[in-house]
Amino acid sequence: MGIFQQRGIHVVHNKHTSKIKPVRIETCGEVTLMMKQHIGTPCEPLVKAGDEIRLGQVIGDTQAGLAAPIHASVSGKVKRIEQIRILTGEDVKAVVIASDGQMTPLDGIAPPVIKTRDDFFAAIRASGLVGLGGAGFPAHAKLKSACGDVDVLLVNAAECEPYITADHRETLDAGDDVLEGIAQIAHYLGIHKAIVGIESNKGDAIGKFRALCAAVSTPELKITTAVLPSRYPQGAEKMFIYSLTKRIVPLGKLPSSIGALVMNVASVAFLARYIKTGKPLVSRTVTVDGGAVQSPINVRTPIGIQVRELIDFCGLQDVRPKKIIMGGPMMGAATPDLNAVISKCNNAVLLFDDKQTQKRPETACIRCGNCVAGCPMKLLPLKLEAAYRANDTAALTRLDAMGCMECGSCSYVCPASHELVQCIRLGKRLLREAQSREGSKT
């Protein structure tokens, strides 16, 4: 029955930038560093307005376990600390630094001294690394939780979202770093098997990694490359694990519970570079594309750059996009203006033109079942939508609304243009509210 169980959908690829090496943005006028660029507790600013700042200096941190410190991505002076609203709707503090254009690094940046596994975790935390694929889970916390239970490291280079090629470039441009990172993680976590998963539409990366893996595999650490069908959302953690290992992550559990550790390919490469140089996470690769962009490109940009400055750099100052998307077109959030800033887990900025922004009116559900067939989590999106609209929390629970990963496949395939994922998202909020009400009652 395998054929019926193949979930996910076909989406347009639009990977226009896969042949374009990231162009480095050396410096920028100003950066806005949000104190929350990860899943978990926000950091507290460690600097105040007027402070002189060096590149790589820690400017925000917290005692909490689930967090990663924030480093200055330019050198210069702190302009102000402000409160801004991030894409998830939360209000967090942000440190605005006016760059002096020098990019003077902090004194004493040196490769971390790692002797024990705990040193390794501490170093990863100090690097500021979070999942660069978009989720932003603090890397040290993920690695720590994987300790002991995990027998396979899965490196995620699927990159199933349309347009984005940031990870694809990483596999092509920093293949050695990726393998070095795999070796480091495997060494400290005692893993003997690693698989790099790449979607079939990236032939050059697959060829390259096949050769690389064959060259560096040892009996202690077997590294292989797996070709995945180009289906959205292949790169989603649970789907990725299932495709590579046929293991199923139980609802509400972490991948480590079934012995798998998934790391984004760019995160792995960064980790290797950090251990070599000690330079913390201050820049990243971003794909700039979309219908409003004539010549799409990849850029290597300081984290915290405003979209306005970023697209100026790309020569797009005259573009009047109808929609600005931070991230991929399937899961990325739309933002109202060019003041939005690039965070650690932001892999793309898409500027959509009029045509791409046109919205079809919602019509009646025809029960075509496309949303059901497309849902990678095997949910019933049309029924979840109805349950949300009826405010029926019992039905939302019964239909496992919380299992929805908000991949958007259901809304994509709906011929009646229903806002299925948005309804389910709001349905999940209803459930959370109901839960906290119950919690406060008892």
Next chain:
Amino acid sequence: MSAEEEKTLTPASGQQLAIVSATPHLRTHRTTQAIMLDVCLALIPAVAASVWCFGTRALIVMLFAVISCVAFEAITRIALKRAQTVQDLSAVVTGLLLGMNLPPTLPLWMIPIGSFAAIVVVKQLFGGIGQNFANPAITARIVLMLSFPTQMTSWNAANGHAWGADAASAATPMKALTANELGAFSGDDLPSILDMFVGRHGGSLGETCAVALLLGAIYLCVFRVITPLIPCFYIGTVAVITFIAGGFDAQFTIYHLLGGGLILGACFMATDYATSPVNWKGKIVFAIGCGILTSLIRLFGSMPEGVSFSILLMNLLVPHIENLTAPRTFGKERKRHAK
């Protein structure tokens, strides 16, 4: 942001306007209208075949059915003060299917009665497209069948006009199959299998030409309008049951598969979105149920044909089938393992 809300925000800075809307920011081009158009296209071979078999009268019947369905759809939406939906082409599909389910000789004034039942009663009064629990065209056929039994079953031999056959005396293969005692089946009174396959036999307009119908069904599967699940399991179930009941006589089985409305029903009526389950397991159960009922009615019932009644009956069971076959969420433990 609420589900429908989409706004053009003017930020405090005022330099840039951009639309903020819910993910995903890409959507398929396959709208309801596109899907319905595909179904119409898929029916073209069958329409052509029925004109070839039954002459222009067939075309008139189908045109009448389509026009009356579209008109009823438009009028009801206006009367109910709801947004107009004729442009989604679903009424055209219903009209075509209704026309195909009628005998070519049916008096034209009876057709709008069927259209009224299909569009107004079954579809619009229950809330329009997607909301009806019974297949509109099938219900209309049954309404007409019960109201005008003689006219609805006076089938001309297909191509009678061209082949000069005695139109009045031609029995449909389904009648012949029922008339023969089970087990005492002989192919003597029946048209040849080739005639069955291309449509040179009696029956409703659109159901006689198996080749044309199958072509259309393949088109729908290739363009992913339908999955092959329902047609395969429906026809497969009938094949298995009639093969066994007919004493392992392949010829008997083939007549059952090609005769009557089975192929039309399995490919175009049972696959109707609104009245079949949305999940693949449900589709299989639904199709097997249709197959069993059709076989039983044909073999043991008093009526020669059971496709319409079987599909209608199974339509009513769809909500229950969906509940019983609901997919298990990815990563959810099987019930019996639950603590």
